[in-house]
Amino acid sequence: GDSVTQMEGPVTLSEEAFLTINCTYTATGYPSLFWYVQYPGEGLQLLLKATKADDKGSNKGFEATYRKETTSFHLEKGSVQVSDSAVYFCAPTGGATNKLIFGTGTLLAVQP
Amino acid sequence: DVKVTQSSRYLVKRTGEKVFLECVQDMDHENMFWYRQDPGLGLRLIYFSYDVKMKEKGDIPEGYSVSREKKERFSLILESASTNQTSMYLCASSKRQDTGELFFGEGSRLTVL
Numbered sequence: 001g002d003s004v005t006q007m008e009g010p011v012t013l014s015e016e017a018f019l020t021i022n023c024t025y026t027a028t029g030y031p032s033l034f035w036y037v038q039y040p041g042e043g044l045q046l047l048l049k050a051t052k053a054d055d056k057g058s059n060k061g062f063e064a065t066y067r068k069e070t071t072s073f074h075l076e077k078g079s080v081q082v083s084d085s086a087v088y089f090c091a092p093t094g095g096a097t098n099k100l101i102f103g104t105g106t107l108l109a110v111q112p
Numbered sequence: 113d114v115k116v117t118q119s120s121r122y123l124v125k126r127t128g129e130k131v132f133l134e135c136v137q138d139m140d141h142e143n144m145f146w147y148r149q150d151p152g153l154g155l156r157l158i159y160f161s162y163d164v165k166m167k168e169k170g171d172i173p174e175g176y177s178v179s180r181e182k183k184e185r186f187s188l189i190l191e192s193a194s195t196n197q198t199s200m201y202l203c204a205s206s207k208r209q210d211t212g213e214l215f216f217g218e219g220s221r222l223t224v225l
Contacts, residue, residue: 032212043116043202043216044155087156093212099170100212102147102155 002027002094006103007038009087013080013110021075021106023064023090031092033057033066033073034100039086047088080110115139118203118217125224131190133220135203141215142208144186146170146178149200149219158201161186162208193224 007022026030032051036044048057053068062077073090090103119134130170137144143162147155147170157170159178166180175197179187186205190197204214 034212036214041218043218044204044214045216046213049212091212098211099145099157099160100214104152104154 002031002092002101004090004092004103005086005103006090006111007106009105009107011106011108013034013108015082015110015112016079017110019075019077019084019108021088021090021108022105023073023075025071025073025092025094027071027092027094029094030068031094033064034091035064035073035075036089036091036102038089038096038105040086044089080108082110082112084108085110086092089093116203116205116215116217118220121218123220123222125157125193125222127194127224129193129224131193131222131224132138133188133190133201133203133222135188135217136184137186137203137205137215138184139205139215140183141205142183143206143211144180144214145204145206145214146176146186146188147202147204148172149202155202158188193222195224198222198224203222 034049035047037047038044041077048059050057050066052094087105091100116137145160146158161180177189203217
């Protein structure tokens with residue numbers, strides 16, 4: 001069935017470091033791809049999305065490109081801040097009802 | 113500011129109790145969802161609803177039921193709580209056509225003793 005695999009955490013970085021969180025998926029058809037973020041004590045919120053191959057989603061300095069050939073949607077940011085500390089979830093749409101399939105989440109901790 | 117509001121942030125219940133988790137959204141969304149979030153497992157879909165009085169099972173519906181009597185309100189019911197239902201429960205909503213763009217509540221952390 002459809003599934004998603006994302007990088008295990010925690011990922012610990014110093015402020016201003018480069019961030020990559022890997023995400024790969026298996027899906028039939030052409031899923032839309034999403035990254036959600038969960039800040040401490042809060043619910044999830046949409047960070048960015050891409051709906052077709054080669055689309056780049058971006059928001060708050062984060063970017064991810066829909067790579068159909070490698071079935072990947074890796075999250076990147078050039079210079080992380082302490083305020084980026086959160087759990088990040090990769091989520092393609094999939095399955096019979098085209099709902100989101102969430103990854104296990106990657107905890108990012110940014111140290112000053 | 114648009115919102116999804118979950119009635120309780122923290123609950124402690126005893127095994128066998130009936131538990132109600134309430135969720136209200138003010139965005140006039142057609143779709144509503146209940147997930148549970150557990151460490152190492154991510155989010156798993158329990159039930160969802162595309163319309164009033166309509167419900168569909170998600171991936172882990174066993175031990176749960178739902179109610180959607182009004183468009184803005186979606187309730188999750190644990191008929192007889194068990195310790196393995198200790199978890200964080202997240203409610204979400206979306207427009208009918210946007211099954212990927214969800215708006216989440218802050219979550220309800222349930223502990224079953």
